[in-house]
Amino acid sequence: MENKKEKVGIITLGCSKNTVDSERLMGQLKLNNIELVSDPNSADCVIINTCGFIDAAKEESVNTILEAAELKKSGNIKRVIVAGCLSERYSFDLKKEIPEVDAFFGTEDYEGILKELGADLKRELLGERELTSPKHYAYLKISEGCDNPCSFCAIPLMRGKHKSKPFEDLISEATSLARKGVKELIIIGQDTTDYGIDIYGKRILAKLLNELSEIKGIEWIRLLYAYPSHFPNDVIEVIAKNSKICKYIDMPLQHITDRVLKSMRRGISSKRTKSVIKELKEKIPGLTLRTTFIVGYPAETEADFNELCEFVKEVEFDRLGVFNYSIEENTPSFILADPFDEEEKERRKSVLMEIQKEISHSKNQRMVGEELKVILDGEEGDYYIARSEKDAPEVDGEILIEKKGSVLQLGEFYRVKILDCNEYDLFAKLASN
Helix, strand or coil: CHHHHCEEEEEECCCHHHHHHHHHHHHHHHHCCCEECCCHHHCCEEEEEECCCCHHHHHHHHHHHHHHHHHHHCCCCCEEEEEEHHHHHHHHHHHHHCCCCCEECCCCCHHHHHHHCCCCCCHHHCCCCCCCCCCCEEEEECEECCCCCCCCCCHHHHHCCCEECCHHHHHHHHHHHHHCCCCEEEEECCCHHHCCHHHHCCCCHHHHHHHHHCCCCCCEEEECCCCHHHCCHHHHHHHHHCCCEEEEEECCCECCCHHHHHHHCCCCCHHHHHHHHHHHHHHCCCCEEEEEEEECCCCCCHHHHHHHHHHHHHHCCCEEEEEECCCCCCCHHHHHCCCCCHHHHHHHHHHHHHHHHHHHHHHHHHHCCCEEEEEEEEEECCEEEEEECCCCCCCCCCEEEECCCCCCCCCCEEEEEEEEECCCCEEEEECCC
8 A cells, every 4th residue: 555655756758648648547546645746856666658669769768768867867756667669668678777676567567566656557547637738728538549551660560550438428528628728739649640540440530520519618629630541531521511520631751752661661653642731732722732852861852852752842741850760670671771860861851941941931921910719838938829621730830929918718719810920830810809
């Protein structure tokens, strides 16, 4: 019973999927009357929810574990527990290299972690979470794992095959979040477009979006991580017609030339990619389209990269991110080695981002004088920080609203008029009634 008196601090690294895992674990700890602390230095036990996606993330995870191990050596904390993707993939090696860690667990092993802490898993309350995001928005993870065979990706090694969360459980979780004051649901998963196919024999993302929109208190629903090769037609219709579904899609494309897409095992051609984008833009007026690309992939020639640049100029994505290729052992692309040094990868990334910077600035300039509905995320100096339905938190731009004596409430919706812009952010004032 002594373990239940421990103060526990959780450090979350990596993506929003990890954030949800940590929030669920925190919810279970609270249900077991275990005290949670935000500062690891004041904890008896530190749990590190690691990321193992790419080299930089793995390095950050290892460094964080080492820092916690030093805190244990110095007597500042009593126990260190490591969970998440890196632990799922490399626990055998980590046990040998960092013996100070008391226990290793994989992804979503809530029961094992709770047992280590002398607590019990409340299965009927797995949807209960302690939010770490601002209280007005939350991530809703609708599935785990991935069935897509992308050659560069280690996610199936860490998260396994695609597993949808039961429909009723998601509605219950979202309803609980709405009762806590959540107004914006951000739909996530390794591949959100595959939702339902493993449980119900068909993709039912459209049905889920419609049902979520009926929950009292939910005003925005935002779709991330949509796979391009099988984007459901009924989801297009829902986004176009349902006023609560943000006209926003995050669709990681990774590349555009047939050579690279084939080597990446993306299951889609250049022609089909362009067709999907055309259909989305035609059928969803005002759509904000976000994507990501990988540069420095082993099969990417200079000609491939140049074609990618021209494609970005042609499509003019609203939001764009670029990742340097990271070689991952036990993935199909591992045998292709890693022919590009980091300097060349950084050069290609910089070129692509410069193209996008001009596109983004031009789009923002066209917004000057427009009025937008925004949600208030916080404040900084002389400005309130807000977002429109065109912006996902943490990855997209912000709208900075001049204070000038006004008192606005966090998590509330306002109408603003855009006054100015830079490459990624907009500057605004409250719109006149």
